[in-house]
Structure formats: structure tokens, C-alpha cells
Amino acid sequence: MKHYALTITVLLNLIFLSHLQGQTNELYDKGIITSGFDSLPYRFTKPKNYDPALKYPLIIFLHGSGERGADNELQLKHGASFFASDSIRDKYPAIVVFPQCDTNNSWHNGTYAFTSGKGQYSFPKEIKENISLNLVEILIREFQMQFNIDSDRMYLGGLSMGAMGTYEMVNRNPNKFAAAFAICGGANPEIAERLQFTGCWIFHGEADDVVPVEWSEHMYEAIKKKSGDVKISIYPNVKHDSWTNAFNEPELMEWLFSNHKN
Structure with a gap:
């Protein structure tokens, strides 16, 4: 009997969580942009009581x-509920966009090789063509034309592959973003030369068995060496899902919004 009661409780919890996720997703409108044969689905949410006469962060x-x-759904799995929460929307009104990368593409240009019994990425220093990031840049321009975006308060963030793309996006656009946050990612430390102009908060789990914590530590040290505005949070005993910790940082949004380009 206890086994059945436990099973029912688990099922009810799953149904409840699914319902909450559905409610969150409903706050994000759908869109898609195309460039030639390439396309980028995206979801976005506007501030409560959106006023087109006011400028908003992006x-x-x-x-x-x-x-x-x-599917224009999966990209909302992590982070969407955080930005859609009443506490965040009330205090930090912004236009928040979740683009979705194609299955055959990536947010970064790192190459993966399996050597010496383990996998390893190699990240280029030079800026290379990237279809997905090209589309994100087009997407940003579209939002700047469609909405009253505060160009001094444009922010970028990502997790894992998206954190790698965050570094790469700032490398491509060193004067565009006021701040960026990278969760369990990595990049070539040599690009710190172009990252030093953007406020950066780096997060990583110390026990990450997917993306080594050293990658974030190396980026932190490289940006710091260039006198960049950078901070890092390493979580003991946390594996790859350090985004849970990052989104629970009470100062994350206050820090983000404190950064302005001018």
C-alpha cells in the first residue's frame, strides 16, 4: 500500500510540475527569423504592463x-521560469529572449576530440563563421527595430554550450553587451583581450564531470589579467547542473542590471 501511495505522490508531483512549466511557457510568445536557407526559432517575453514609450533592457x-x-519549446527548459517569475518581472522589467539552436549546429566553434581516454574541446582564438550566432545577431537587430530597447543595457547569458556561445558572442561583439553571465562553460582564454570590456560573472560546479571547472577558472584568470570586470562563483560538490545554483544567486539580477555600457 505504501508503494502505491508513493507512486501516486510522484505522479501528482510530475503533473504539477508539468502544469507549472506549461504556465511558464505561455508567458513566452513564439517567433522565428530566417536568413537565406537558415532559420532560428525563438521565444520571448515582455515586461508586465509593457509601455512602448519606455526603454527596456534586452x-x-x-x-x-x-x-x-x-520545436521552439526545449530552449525554455532551464532559466525560463526564473525570468518569468513575478519577483523578477516586478523588480527587473526586461525583454527576455530564448533562441533555439538547430540540432546540427552549435552556439560555439569549438572542436571536440577524444584523446588520452577523455574528451576535450579545442576553442579557436580567431572569430569564425557561425550560422547560429549570425542568426542571433540578426535577431538582436530585429528586436531593436521592433521594440524600444535600451542599447546601453543589453545582456547575454548561457549555460554549458550556451555559456561557450556567450563567450564567443562577446568576442564577436566586444562593445555590444553591458554584461554577460556564463554557467559551466569555457572558451579560449586568449580571447580575454576582447572580453575585458563586458562585465562578466562566471559560474561552475566544482565536481562538474561534463565541462571541467578549470575551463571557467582559466577564463576568469585571463579576463582578470586584462583588468576586466569579472567575478566567479564555484560551487563545491555540484556537478554539471550549476545553473540551479546560479539562478538561486540573490544578487544575480541586481548585478546584471547594475551594468551599463555608458
Whole structure:
């Protein structure tokens, strides 16, 4: 009898969580942009009581590799409920956009190789062509034309593959974003030269068995060496899902909104 009661409780919890996720997703409108033969689905939410006469910050969030696709749903798996919560929307009104990377593409240009018994990424220093990031840049321009975006308060963030893309996006656009946050990502430390002009908060789980914590530590040290405005949070005993910790940081949004380009 206890077994059945436990099973029912688990099922009810799953149904409840699914219902909450559905409510969150409803707050995000759907869109898609195209450029030639390429397309980028995206979801976005506007501030409560949106007033087109007012300027608003723009937040772009890049998802991880597991949320790639074309369903325009999966990219809301992590982070969407955070930005859609009443406490965040009331205090930090912004236009928040979740683009979705195609399954066959990536937010970054790192190459993966399996050597010496383990996998390893190699990240380029030079800026290379990237279809997905090209589309994100087009998407940003579209939002700037469609909405009253405060160009001094454009922010970028991402997790895992999306954090790698966050570094790469700032490298491509060193003067565009006021601040960026990278959760369990990595990049070539040599690009710190172009990242030093953007406020950066780096997050990582110390026990991450997917993306080594050293990658974030190396980026932190490289940006700091260039006198960039950078901070890092390493979570003991946390594996790859350090985004849970990052989104629970009470100062995350206050820090983000404190950054302005001018």
C-alpha cells in the first residue's frame, strides 16, 4: 500500500510540475527569423504592463546542447521560469529572449576530440563563421527595430554550450553587451583581450564531470589579467547542473542590471 501511495505522490508531483512549466511557457510568445536557407526559432517575453514609450533592457539567453532542435519549446527548459517569475518581472522589467539552436549546429566553434581516454574541446582564438550566432545577431537587430530597447543595457547569458556561445558572442561583439553571465562553460582564454570590456560573472560546479571547472577558472584568470570586470562563483560538490545554483544567486539580477555600457 505504501508503494502505491508513493507512486501516486510522484505522479501528482510530475503533473504539477508539468502544469507549472506549461504556465511558464505561455508567458513566452513564439517567433522565428530566417536568413537565406537558415532559420532560428525563438521565444520571448515582455515586461508586465509593457509601455512602448519606455526603454527596456534586452536579455538573450543561450541554452545547452540538450535543448537544441526546432520545436521552439526545449530552449525554455532551464532559466525560463526564473525570468518569468513575478519577483523578477516586478523588480527587473526586461525583454527576455530564448533562441533555439538547430540540432546540427552549435552556439560555439569549438572542436571536440577524444584523446588520452577523455574528451576535450579545442576553442579557436580567431572569430569564425557561425550560422547560429549570425542568426542571433540578426535577431538582436530585429528586436531593436521592433521594440524600444535600451542599447546601453543589453545582456547575454548561457549555460554549458550556451555559456561557450556567450563567450564567443562577446568576442564577436566586444562593445555590444553591458554584461554577460556564463554557467559551466569555457572558451579560449586568449580571447580575454576582447572580453575585458563586458562585465562578466562566471559560474561552475566544482565536481562538474561534463565541462571541467578549470575551463571557467582559466577564463576568469585571463579576463582578470586584462583588468576586466569579472567575478566567479564555484560551487563545491555540484556537478554539471550549476545553473540551479546560479539562478538561486540573490544578487544575480541586481548585478546584471547594475551594468551599463555608458
